[in-house]
Structures are given as C-alpha cells and as structure tokens.
Amino acid sequence: MKTGKYLEFSAPRRRSQWSKMAHKKIKNMEEFAAVSGLSRPTVSKYFNDPDSVRATTRERIETAIEKYNYSPNIFAINQNRKLTKNIGIVVPYLADPFYAEIARKIEKRCVEAGFWPMLFSSYGDQQLENDILDSLRGLRPAAVLLAPLGRTSDRAAIEKFTRDVPTVLFDSNIEGIGQAFVGSDNFSFVSQTVEYLTRSGEPPSFFEMRTPANPNANKRRLAYIAIMERLGFEPNVIKVEGEGWAFEEIGRNGAFKILQERTLPTDTVLCSNDRLAIGFLSACYELGIRVGRDEGCSLRVASNDDHPYSKFTCPSLTTAAHDYDSVANGSVETLFELIESGGRFSKRTETLYAARLVLRASA
Amino acid sequence: MKTGKYLEFSAPRRRSQWSKMAHKKIKNMEEFAAVSGLSRPTVSKYFNDPDSVRATTRERIETAIEKYNYSPNIFAINQNRKLTKNIGIVVPYLADPFYAEIARKIEKRCVEAGFWPMLFSSYGDQQLENDILDSLRGLRPAAVLLAPLGRTSDRAAIEKFTRDVPTVLFDSNIEGIGQAFVGSDNFSFVSQTVEYLTRSGEPPSFFEMRTPANPNANKRRLAYIAIMERLGFEPNVIKVEGEGWAFEEIGRNGAFKILQERTLPTDTVLCSNDRLAIGFLSACYELGIRVGRDEGCSLRVASNDDHPYSKFTCPSLTTAAHDYDSVANGSVETLFELIESGGRFSKRTETLYAARLVLRASA
DNA sequence: AGACTAAATTTGCGCGCGCAAATTTTTTAT
DNA sequence: ATAAAAAATTTGCGCGCGCAAATTTAGTCT
Numbered sequence: 151m152k153t154g155k156y157l158e159f160s161a162p163r164r165r166s167q168w169s170k171m172a173h174k175k176i177k178n179m180e181e182f183a184a185v186s187g188l189s190r191p192t193v194s195k196y197f198n199d200p201d202s203v204r205a206t207t208r209e210r211i212e213t214a215i216e217k218y219n220y221s222p223n224i225f226a227i228n229q230n231r232k233l234t235k236n237i238g239i240v241v242p243y244l245a246d247p248f249y250a251e252i253a254r255k256i257e258k259r260c261v262e263a264g265f266w267p268m269l270f271s272s273y274g275d276q277q278l279e280n281d282i283l284d285s286l287r288g289l290r291p292a293a294v295l296l297a298p299l300g301r302t303s304d305r306a307a308i309e310k311f312t313r314d315v316p317t318v319l320f321d322s323n324i325e326g327i328g329q330a331f332v333g334s335d336n337f338s339f340v341s342q343t344v345e346y347l348t349r350s351g352e353p354p355s356f357f358e359m360r361t362p363a364n365p366n367a368n369k370r371r372l373a374y375i376a377i378m379e380r381l382g383f384e385p386n387v388i389k390v391e392g393e394g395w396a397f398e399e400i401g402r403n404g405a406f407k408i409l410q411e412r413t414l415p416t417d418t419v420l421c422s423n424d425r426l427a428i429g430f431l432s433a434c435y436e437l438g439i440r441v442g443r444d445e446g447c448s449l450r451v452a453s454n455d456d457h458p459y460s461k462f463t464c465p466s467l468t469t470a471a472h473d474y475d476s477v478a479n480g481s482v483e484t485l486f487e488l489i490e491s492g493g494r495f496s497k498r499t500e501t502l503y504a505a506r507l508v509l510r511a512s513a
Numbered sequence: 514m515k516t517g518k519y520l521e522f523s524a525p526r527r528r529s530q531w532s533k534m535a536h537k538k539i540k541n542m543e544e545f546a547a548v549s550g551l552s553r554p555t556v557s558k559y560f561n562d563p564d565s566v567r568a569t570t571r572e573r574i575e576t577a578i579e580k581y582n583y584s585p586n587i588f589a590i591n592q593n594r595k596l597t598k599n600i601g602i603v604v605p606y607l608a609d610p611f612y613a614e615i616a617r618k619i620e621k622r623c624v625e626a627g628f629w630p631m632l633f634s635s636y637g638d639q640q641l642e643n644d645i646l647d648s649l650r651g652l653r654p655a656a657v658l659l660a661p662l663g664r665t666s667d668r669a670a671i672e673k674f675t676r677d678v679p680t681v682l683f684d685s686n687i688e689g690i691g692q693a694f695v696g697s698d699n700f701s702f703v704s705q706t707v708e709y710l711t712r713s714g715e716p717p718s719f720f721e722m723r724t725p726a727n728p729n730a731n732k733r734r735l736a737y738i739a740i741m742e743r744l745g746f747e748p749n750v751i752k753v754e755g756e757g758w759a760f761e762e763i764g765r766n767g768a769f770k771i772l773q774e775r776t777l778p779t780d781t782v783l784c785s786n787d788r789l790a791i792g793f794l795s796a797c798y799e800l801g802i803r804v805g806r807d808e809g810c811s812l813r814v815a816s817n818d819d820h821p822y823s824k825f826t827c828p829s830l831t832t833a834a835h836d837y838d839s840v841a842n843g844s845v846e847t848l849f850e851l852i853e854s855g856g857r858f859s860k861r862t863e864t865l866y867a868a869r870l871v872l873r874a875s876a
Numbered sequence: 877a878g879a880c881t882a883a884a885t886t887t888g889c890g891c892g893c894g895c896a897a898a899t900t901t902t903t904t905a906t
Numbered sequence: 907a908t909a910a911a912a913a914a915t916t917t918g919c920g921c922g923c924g925c926a927a928a929t930t931t932a933g934t935c936t
Contacts, residue, residue, distance in 0.1 A: 226922035464798035464827035589892035
C-alpha cells in the first residue's frame with residue numbers, strides 16, 4: 151500500500167522518459183545549485199531577489215530553472231524567514247461583485263510585485279472574520295489588506311490583530327485601527343448625486359437600512375443631510391428593516407412597503423448603495439411604477455457605488471461610481487509602503503477617492 | 514534598526530503584562546509540550562488528530578492551548594508532512610456570484626472537516642489558470658477542487674496537473690481529466706424549461722453565445738435541440754457575438770440586435786444562462802418590450818442557473834435552478850473520498866445533479 | 877599597477893516540526 | 907492475577923531552506 155504517495159504513481163513511466171529529457175528530477179535547492187554549478191546560498195539569494203546576483207549568474211540560474219523546472223519549497227522558505235512574501239486580503243462579502251472586482255485588481259498587483267496574495271471572505275460573519283484573522287496570524291504575512299465587516303466587526307479582536315500584524319484597512323474605515331485607511335469619499339458620492347438630482351428635479355429622499363453593517367452608510371446619510379440643508383431643502387431619511395448582507399432583498403421589501411404606503415414626500419429617491427437600489431427597482435417594476443426621467447415616469451431613483459450590475463437594471467441606474475482602480479491601486483501602494491517601512495507608519499493616514507457621477511436612465 | 518521585526522515592537526509592554534497573565538509566550542511545540550507536562554511528539558500527535566491521544570491527555574493539552582494560546586507553526590507542519598491538510602479550490606470567475614456562492618459553501622465544509630481551503634480565481638484567463646495550478650503544486654495540497662475555464666483552458670496543462678495532484682473537477686467537465694466530476698445535469702435543466710415553455714405557450718428559441726467558454730453551454734444547446742425534436746418542434750438556435758466573461762453585456766447587445774431585426778420566429782426565448790438573460794431583459798426594457806406571461810406582454814424569457822440576481826431582474830426570471838447545496842456538498846464529499854483513497858479512484862466517476870424549475874414572472 | 881571598497885559567493889548553524897522505531901503504559905482476555 | 911495485545915508515549919533523526927559571518931572576487935580611484 152502506498153498511502154499518500156500519489157506523487158510516485160507514475161515514477162516508472164517517468165523514468166523511461168528521462169532518457170529523452172536527459173535530466174533527473176531535482177529534489178531541493180542543494181541539488182539544483184549543484185546542477186547549476188553554484189552553491190546553494192547563491193541560488194537562495196537569487197530567489198529572494200533575482201537582481202541581487204551577477205547578471206551572468208542570474209542567467210545560469212534561469213536557464214537551469216527552465217531545464218529542470220525547479221521551484222523552491224514554499225513551506226521551507228517561509229518557515230525560517232524573518233518576513234514572508236505573503237499578503238492577506240480580507241473582504242466582508244465576496245459574493246458581492248463589488249468586492250470580487252476590487253479583490254481581483256488587488257491580487258493582480260500583488261502577484262506582479264512578487265508577493266503571495268491570499269484571499270479570504272468573512273461572508274458577513276463576525277466569527278468567521280475573527281477566525282480568518284487568527285489564521286492569517288499563522289501565515290506571518292508581510293502585511294494585510296483588510297476590508298472589515300464594519301459595525302458587526304469585533305473591534306477589540308481587529309485592534310489586537312493590527313497590533314501584531316501590519317494592516318491597511320480599505321473600503322470600511324474603523325477609526326484609529328490599522329496603519330492606514332484607503333477608501334472612498336462618501337461626501338463626494340452623495341454631494342454629486344444630491345446636487346444632480348436637485349438641479350434636475352425634486353430633491354431626493356434618502357433610502358437606507360435601519361442598521362447598516364457598513365460604516366460608509368452612516369457617512370452617506372450624514373452627507374445627505376448636510377448637503378440637503380446647505381441647499382435649503384428638508385432632508386428625509388427613510389430607514390427600512392433588515393439585517394445582514396442580502397441588500398437587494400432588503401431594498402426590495404423596503405420599497406414595497408413605502409411605495410404601497412405612499413409615504414414618499416418627493417418623486418425622487420437616493421439609495422444608500424446600488425444593491426439596495428437593485429431591489430428597489432425590482433419592486434417598482436412589479437408595482438408598475440415607471441422609473442426614470444422620461445415622460446410617463448413617476449419616480450426617479452439614483453444610488454451610489456456603480457455596482458457591476460447597475461448597467462443592467464431596469465431602468466439602468468444613475469449612480470456615483472467608485473474609482474475602482476484608484477482604490478485598488480491606492481490600497482496596494484499604501485501596503486507596499488507599509489512593508490518597506492518595516493510594518494509601521496509614524497502616523498495613520500486616510501486616503502479618500504472622489505466619485506464620478508454616472509448618468510443613466512433611472513434619474 | 515529593526516527591519517521586519519514588527520512582532521517585537523511592543524515586547525516591553527507585553528512583558529509587564531505577563532505578571533498579570535502569569536505565563537510567558539510559547540515559542541514552539543517543544544516549549545508547549547513542556548508546560549503541558551508532555552513530550553513534544555505526543556502533542557504533535559494531538560494536533561494531527563485530537564482523538565488519537567487519551568482523553569485525559571487531550572484535556573490537558575486543550576487546557577494548555579487555552580491558557581497559552583499556542584498553535585503550531587503552519588509552515589513547519591507542512592514542510593515535512595507526507596500529506597498536507599491543504600485543499601485548493603479554483604473557480605473560473607469569482608466576480609460571478611454563482612461561483613462565489615459555490616466557493617463559499619465548499620470552503621465552509623472544508624474548514625469544518627479540519628482542512629485548509631485556499632481559494633483562487635482564474636478570472637477568465639488561461640495564463641492565470643495555469644499559474645494558479647503551478648502555485649497549487651507547490652502547496653502540495655491533499656487534493657484540489659477545480660472548476661476549469663472550459664474551452665479556453667489549456668487542456669494539456671490541466672491534464673499534466675491532474676496527473677500529479679489528486680483533482681476533482683466541478684461545474685465544468687473536461688472529459689477524462691481528473692479523478693471525478695461533479696456538476697449539474699444540463700439535460701435536466703433544459704428539459705424542464707423547454708417542456709414548461711412549450712406546454713404553457715409557444716416553443717422557445719435558444720439564445721446563446723456563438724463560442725461559449727463554458728462546456729455546459731454546448732450540452733445545453735444539444736439538449737435543447739434534442740428535446741425540441743422529441744416534442745415535434747423545429748429547434749431555433751440564436752448565436753450572438755461576444756467573447757470572454759461579460760455575459761450580461763453580450764446578452765444585452767445580442768438582444769438589441771435580434772429584437773431590432775425582428776428575426777425571432779417565436780415569442781419565447783430560452784437563454785443558455787441567467788447572466789445572458791439579465792442582459793437580454795435589460796435590452797427588452799429599453800426597447801419597451803414587455804416581458805412575461807401577463808396580458809400585454811409580447812415576449813417570454815426563461816433561462817438556466819438561478820443566479821443570485823435572477824430574483825431581482827425586471828421581470829423576475831423564470832429559470833432552472835442549480836441545486837447549489839448538492840453540487841457543493843457532492844464536490845466536497847467526492848474530494849474527501851479521494852483523499853481517503855490515497856488520491857486515486859479506480860475509475861473516474863461523474864455525478865450530475867438535476868435542476869429545479871423556478872417559476873417567476875418572465876415566462 | 878596597487879590599494880581600497882563594494883559586491884558576490886561560500887561555510888555552517890538552526891528553524892519547528894513529522895515520522896519511524898523503541899519503549900512504556902493501559903486495556904483486554906484468560 | 908497474569909500474560910498478551912493494543913494503545914499511548916518517548917527517543918532521535920531529517921526535512922529544505924534562511925541567515926549571519928567569513929571569504930573570495932570584481933569594480934573603482936588615484
């Protein structure tokens with residue numbers, strides 16, 4: 151019986167191929183260094199930084215890599231390293247295409263820079279978020295990019311984690327935690343949508359969850375109130391029931407409620423985020439309420455985020471768009487600076503990116 | 514200078530806390546075994562399988578874990594282990610909520626079973642898929658769950674990978690590759706939608722991409738044709754242009770084209786998948802074409818998958834639903850069996866799960 | 877060309893744990 | 907109670923590589 155020896159299953163067949171290939175399987179860096187005609191630490195130096203060896207040496211090594219298809223054992227590398235090349239990326243809800251999109255861009259940049267990004271999702275669950283942080287600790291990452299759950303995060307646990315592991319927060323800020331924060335300027339989002347809506351029609355009511363998980367929601371509500379007051383309008387915040395991360399469902403149910411009760415003081419609604427708006431629009435459709443700025447429409451709906459699906463809602467959604475690239479790049483840049491600074495910044499910085507208004511059919 | 518010594522930054526403060534905590538930081542398993550009053554290999558045995566030590570021993574260890582907050586170094590564990598507890602999960606496109614949802618369920622099951630799932634997304638890119646497989650090789654996973662890109666996969670690369678690493682394919686089958694396949698029964702999907710549509714109205718045309726990436730698309734087309742013929746109807750397959758994974762956009766553009774050209778022979782359309790349907794419906798809305806089975810509707814649209822957003826389309830989408838739980842559970846079960854079988858099955862099995870018809874407003 | 881500096885390379889040790897074989901302890905059967 | 911079997915525990919070695927200090931080689935300036 152050869153339990154677990156799956157790597158050996160085809161050894162005989164392979165051996166017969168070696169005669170053609172004319173070189174044997176390299177087991178470790180020692181053997182690889184030998185066939186390269188170098189000492190192991192020189193090869194090791196190359197793998198830590200290819201530019202740290204002489205050009206001729208580098209070429210010899212790279213030729214040998216091609217020939218023998220060698221790569222160092224990732225576990226042995228990390229076990230004894232002072233600082234690993236691992237980078238943890240944690241998002242609150244990966245089934246939300248917004249986070250999937252950001253994560254994708256971040257991963258790409260990390261790989262290009264020679265790091266090992268590892269992606270985790272808390273899926274809206276505090277316990278899972280804590281468990282992920284515990285696991286990450288064991289991976290001894292060079293640094294971590296964390297988009298926390300927000301209100302439902304275990305603040306103490308995250309603070310404790312960030313004391314031990316260099317962390318950049320993104321998307322959701324938690325005051326004072328982590329070495330830096332990179333996110334979006336919620337005031338910029340809401341001011342653009344509110345100003346557009348007021349100058350093109352009635353001032354909007356603001357539609358949101360009663361107890362939003364994401365702290366951006368609170369900032370958006372406050373921005374809405376401030377901007378409305380500055381423009382001389384009466385703010386009207388509509389809070390709908392619902393917990394968790396099923397925003398579309400919550401938006402839909404909330405919309406049914408307020409539309410059937412006919413409590414809307416204006417014909418214009420600004421949703422806190424696009425996922426609520428997606429649900430809102432589906433309720434409008436079912437109730438036969440025509441949404442948009444065309445004639446025959448009785449309601450305008452706008453939102454914030456420019457969710458990947460907001461192009462395909464009915465009608466398509468007018469929204470304030472995240473600068474996805476800037477947030478992703480900014481997060482990664484900050485992270486790399488943090489790593490180069492030895493894991494600490496002298497002071498915590500906050501970087502916010504402005505929104506770009508995207509006019510579509512819904513408002 | 515203390516480059517990279519971030520773990521030490523608060524050492525003095527911590528030391529002063531030790532007097533309260535009354536125990537010092539455990540550095541390795543040796544020290545941990547000492548404070549537990551046991552030898553290291555006994556402790557090691559516990560971590561490999563808590564049930565493999567005496568109950569009293571187990572209790573002593575678990576008390577000590579609580580007290581000293583010790584966990585073994587993950588890199589040292591894996592470096593010398595014959596078989597790791599790592600499990601690779603690879604999906605073709607994580608920004609598609611369908612895969613995010615499946616991945617989430619799979620990850621959960623793996624963690625519960627004591628494994629270390631690691632999630633990767635190919636993001637529709639063949640090179641990235643190959644790179645991920647290369648990385649996975651280095652992680653020496655106990656097994657890998659792979660949902661390949663499909664048509665755009667590098668078949669030879671995947672075959673080579675599966676020769677070395679025990680792999681279960683899911684979602685997208687590649688004939689003969691991997692130790693097993695777990696997926697959905699495309700015939701079941703299409704037969705249910707086609708039969709429903711034909712008995713409740715006109716027989717459907719089939720709407721799809723000209724060169725779909727996913728092999729399920731081909732099975733669905735063939736199933737559509739077979740079922741239509743069996744029912745005595747003329748099949749009508751509409752192929753629209755477009756490459757890549759932006760299915761909504763492709764569906765939308767394709768719908769504009771065929772709707773404006775008025776080439777549809779029936780008033781009923783079956784989309785190959787929900788993401789195409791989402792785009793299709795958005796085009797219908799913009800063109801003022803009312804979709805559904807109510808009076809005043811000129812078109813019915815149905816689809817396959819029960820995408821998380823299909824509840825929120827306008828109108829909501831009638832579709833054949835994946836049995837998400839079964840596919841996720843079935844994949845994981847098969848994977849565990851594979852691991853217990855030493856990484857090889859005597860013969861390759863294919864497990865297919867039937868669809869469940871979900872009637873909504875669109876057809 | 878010689879001396880000095882900087883870069884490249886080598887020697888040797890240790891990381892934290894898995895694993896097999898040897899030993900001890902506990903359980904089971906008589 | 908005693909022997910045999912089974913389970914639990916211990917001893918000792920090796921995994922593949924990082925890293926610091928020592929050594930050699932290459933580059934620079936006068």
